[in-house]
Amino acid sequence: MKDKEVKNLGLRTEKMTINMGPQHPATHGVLRLVLTLDGEVVVGAVPYVGYLHRGIEKIAENKTLHQVIPYTDRMDYLSPMSNNIGLCLAVEKLIGFETTEKCRVMRVVACELARISSHLLWLATDALDIGAGTVYFYAFTEREKYYDLFEEMTGVRFTVSYGRIGGLARDWKKDFEKKVYDVVLNTPKCLDEIERLLTRNRIFVERNRDVGVISREDAIALSLSGPNLRASGVEWDIRKAYPYLGYERYKFEIPVGEHGDCYDRYLIRMEEMRQSIEIIKQALKEYDPKAPLWPEDNDSQKVFYPPKEKVLTSMEELIHQFMVATKGPKTPKYKEIYFCIEAPKGELGFYIVGSGTNVAHRLHFRSPSFVNLQSLPIMLQGDMVADVVATVASLDPVLGEVDR
Amino acid sequence: MIVKRPVLKWWERLYLPVVEDGLLTTFRHLFKKKVTVQYPEERWVPPEGFRGAPVLLTGLDGREKCTSCKLCMFICPPQAIRIVAGETEHPIEKYPQEFYIDYGLCIFCGYCQEVCPCEAIWLKHEFELADFDRTNLIFGKDKLLQMGRQEPYLKGKEKPLKKG
Ligand code: SF4
Ligand code: SF4
Numbered sequence: 178m179k180d181k182e183v184k185n186l187g188l189r190t191e192k193m194t195i196n197m198g199p200q201h202p203a204t205h206g207v208l209r210l211v212l213t214l215d216g217e218v219v220v221g222a223v224p225y226v227g228y229l230h231r232g233i234e235k236i237a238e239n240k241t242l243h244q245v246i247p248y249t250d251r252m253d254y255l256s257p258m259s260n261n262i263g264l265c266l267a268v269e270k271l272i273g274f275e276t277t278e279k280c281r282v283m284r285v286v287a288c289e290l291a292r293i294s295s296h297l298l299w300l301a302t303d304a305l306d307i308g309a310g311t312v313y314f315y316a317f318t319e320r321e322k323y324y325d326l327f328e329e330m331t332g333v334r335f336t337v338s339y340g341r342i343g344g345l346a347r348d349w350k351k352d353f354e355k356k357v358y359d360v361v362l363n364t365p366k367c368l369d370e371i372e373r374l375l376t377r378n379r380i381f382v383e384r385n386r387d388v389g390v391i392s393r394e395d396a397i398a399l400s401l402s403g404p405n406l407r408a409s410g411v412e413w414d415i416r417k418a419y420p421y422l423g424y425e426r427y428k429f430e431i432p433v434g435e436h437g438d439c440y441d442r443y444l445i446r447m448e449e450m451r452q453s454i455e456i457i458k459q460a461l462k463e464y465d466p467k468a469p470l471w472p473e474d475n476d477s478q479k480v481f482y483p484p485k486e487k488v489l490t491s492m493e494e495l496i497h498q499f500m501v502a503t504k505g506p507k508t509p510k511y512k513e514i515y516f517c518i519e520a521p522k523g524e525l526g527f528y529i530v531g532s533g534t535n536v537a538h539r540l541h542f543r544s545p546s547f548v549n550l551q552s553l554p555i556m557l558q559g560d561m562v563a564d565v566v567a568t569v570a571s572l573d574p575v576l577g578e579v580d581r
Numbered sequence: 582m583i584v585k586r587p588v589l590k591w592w593e594r595l596y597l598p599v600v601e602d603g604l605l606t607t608f609r610h611l612f613k614k615k616v617t618v619q620y621p622e623e624r625w626v627p628p629e630g631f632r633g634a635p636v637l638l639t640g641l642d643g644r645e646k647c648t649s650c651k652l653c654m655f656i657c658p659p660q661a662i663r664i665v666a667g668e669t670e671h672p673i674e675k676y677p678q679e680f681y682i683d684y685g686l687c688i689f690c691g692y693c694q695e696v697c698p699c700e701a702i703w704l705k706h707e708f709e710l711a712d713f714d715r716t717n718l719i720f721g722k723d724k725l726l727q728m729g730r731q732e733p734y735l736k737g738k739e740k741p742l743k744k745g
Contacts, residue, residue: 244658247690311607318616332632332704338690346695347630374603377587379596386586430582444584488698495698502656502696 190215199228203306203566206576210553210569214562222557222565224550229580237540241505242268243342245540250336252544253578255298258291258327259520261340266421267516267527268342272506274480279468280344281422285460286357287330287339288422288518289453293364294323295521296446296453299573303443304375306570307384312371319367322360329353342506343480344471354461361457368450376444385440389556389568392437399552402545403523404445405572409437415519427459439571446573480506505535522546522573544578627706632691634707635682636729637722638700645726646701649677653693653702661686662693680722684710703729 193214199207207228213221233252237245242264249264250257262284269276276284297320304312324334329350331337339346375381391401396409406413414431416424432448434441471481482501487494508531517526523545532538549572556568592598618625627633640646649666667678693702705728712718720728 240658244656244692247658247688247692311603315610321616328631329628332630332691333689336688336690338692346691350629370606374606377589377593378599378603379589379594382589432582432584434584436586440586441584444586448582448584482695485700489700498696498698499650499652502652 192220197565199225204569204576205302205574206579208550208569208574208576208579210565212557212562212565217561217563219557219560219562219565222554224553226547226550226576226579229576231581233581234539234541237537239536241535242508242537242540243502243505243535245537246340246342247336247338249542250338251577252542252581253295253520253522253525253546253575254335255575256291256295256521257335257337258287258339259518260525261338262288262422263516263518263520263525264527265340265342266518267514267529268506268508270516271508271512271514271529271531272342272480274343274506275472276344277469277472278463279465280470282460282464283345283349283470284340285422285424285427286457286464287345289457289460290323290326290357290361292453292521293361293450294320294327296450297323299446299570300371303567303570303573304371304381306566307381309375309378309381312374315367315371319364322363326357326360329356341481348470349466351466354464354466357457358461361454364454365451368447372447376447382440384564384567385443385571386438387436388439388560388564389571390436390438391552391556395555396437396552399555400548401523401552402548403519403521404442404449405523405549405552407432408434408441408445410435415517415524419517421516421518424456427456429453429456439567442571507535508532508537511538517543520545522575522578523549542581544581546574546576546578547581550574550579627708631706631708632689632704634684634689634705634710634728635687635693635702635725636705636707637680637725638703638729639726644671645676645680645722646699647677647680647697648673648699648701649675650698652696652698656692656696657687658690658692659686659688661688677722680725681719682725683719685715685718705729 195212195214197210197212198204199209204210209225209228211223211225212219233248236248246261246264249260252260297316301313301316301320327337328334330353331339331346391409393409393411396406397411401409410433412431412433417431429452432445432452434445479501482488483494483497488498508529510531510533512531513529515526515528517524524543525545526543528541528543530538553569553572557565560568638646649664651664651666654662654664661683663679663681664677665679666675668674669676689704691704694704707728710718
């Protein structure tokens with residue numbers, strides 16, 4: 178019942194303020210929401226952030242750009258791959274560096290794998306918050322396969338630190354692309370199974386439909402991005418609007434919703450995973466294991482390490498190794514750039530000001546979760562208190578990225 | 582592409598058939614292969630190239646390979662490495678008098694292995710490093726060298742590795 182109806186009944190109600198979080202299991206981390214309730218209706222919601230603040234932007238002013246890469250892992254820790262690669266792309270744009278074709282293909286595959294694994298985790302926790310515990314286990318089992326792939330690719334499961342300025346940390350092992358193909362090919366089966374459990378399940382539909390609605394205009398005004406924006410009916414995807422990594426060559430669709438509620442956000446993410454699988458399939462066709470990962474011309478040698486076997490045997494390469502490690506890629510003084518990629522959560526932007534050395538004068542991250550979170554007060558307005566959990570889960574915030 | 586939302590049929594609104602379907606799915610999963618690793622009893626083998634604890638390697642002459650160039654100390658993002666350099670009579674004049682890695686700080690990024698010009702530091706497959714005391718996590722040179730010798734696959738690692 179809305180405010181007005183209650184008044185018409187002649188009942189005297191009182192507003193109540195309650196704290197949700199920061200230690201609430203359904204806030205996906207340490208988000209604190211101060212809710213103002215009128216009975217069971219939410220009349221105000223204020224998100225408080227900062228409980229996980231580590232000052233990564235300030236740290237980045239004291240570290241070489243190369244050293245910042247592991248820090249970006251810890252921002253959106255559910256898709257560290259796209260954060261790494263996004264930063265590398267931004268720095269490459271700043272210093273004007275062209276990567277090789279093979280590197281671009283590998284990066285596309287890595288980014289899309291990260292998108293699927295991130296969405297799978299979202300699916301698991303979203304369903305769990307609604308009350309569908311089974312889906313949690315199915316989605317996590319599937320996600321585990323992706324983490325096994327990351328482990329083979331990079332050496333660790335979670336904080337991958339895989340991107341390098343100018344390329345990637347290591348080449349793929351022999352026949353790794355076949356493993357990726359196998360895993361990717363089997364994912365739709367898992368998705369189908371989960372969709373059968375959820376999409377037409379009455380409980381799930383009624384907990385999600387017309388809950389946490391945000392209109393197209395509000396979504397644009399609050400600069401939502403990613404699946405949350407597309408659910409409101411705006412066809413906007415950085416991969417199409419400003420293609421990077423050669424995304425313009427791949428055929429894929431942008432799923433768009435109509436209502437901007439939790440149910441649309443669910444449908445869109447499900448469809449996005451399928452589109453990502455299509456992109457990976459197309460990219461793997463272009464993958465050539467024999468091509469070089471790093472450019473071979475002398476000019477670009479100021480950016481990355483020489484091959485290890487040469488460092489161990491030749492003097493020149495040894496000196497070169499020291500120069501790259503300590504002096505790194507030189508950024509132009511006070512040149513500023515902004516570069517954004519379509520991360521699983523939305524537009525992940527990097528604003529870098531060069532300093533003339535290999536340390537950025539200023540490095541700012543536009544993290545999608547932080548911007549998406551500010552739409553919560555509008556989404557929650559007039560909803561029931563039980564819908565708060567569903568709405569927060571459908572926004573897919575990662576608090577590591579919100580607070581940086 | 583506009584994603585159309587499904588309209589529920591009348592039997593789906595009845596709710597009971599959906600419950601049945603869900604239970605059937607769960608039942609089918611009972612007979613699938615189990616994916617859980619019963620960890621302490623069942624050991625998990627990391628794949629090749631796994632980034633575990635960084636250790637120091639010994640050369641074929643029995644000395645540590647490290648020449649104390651401090652490049653790893655410079656590059657290490659959380660500054661987990663501390664080296665005190667010393668001089669010897671050996672043809673390679675420098676050696677690390679003290680070499681500490683603080684596993685409490687180390688993030689297992691592998692940068693040290695990547696930059697080391699002597700292949701002296703290596704990320705081992707060891708991942709069980711937990712301790713009750715933080716000071717126990719600071720490993721000295723002897724311990725690191727000993728850990729490097731333990732691993733059979735690290736013994737006499739003469740073949741240079743590929744880039745990265
Ligand atoms: S693995 Fe990374 S954090 Fe650990 S000692 Fe090496 S460089 Fe430092
Ligand atoms: S980079 Fe290698 S040789 Fe140099 S100090 Fe570190 S371990 Fe020793």
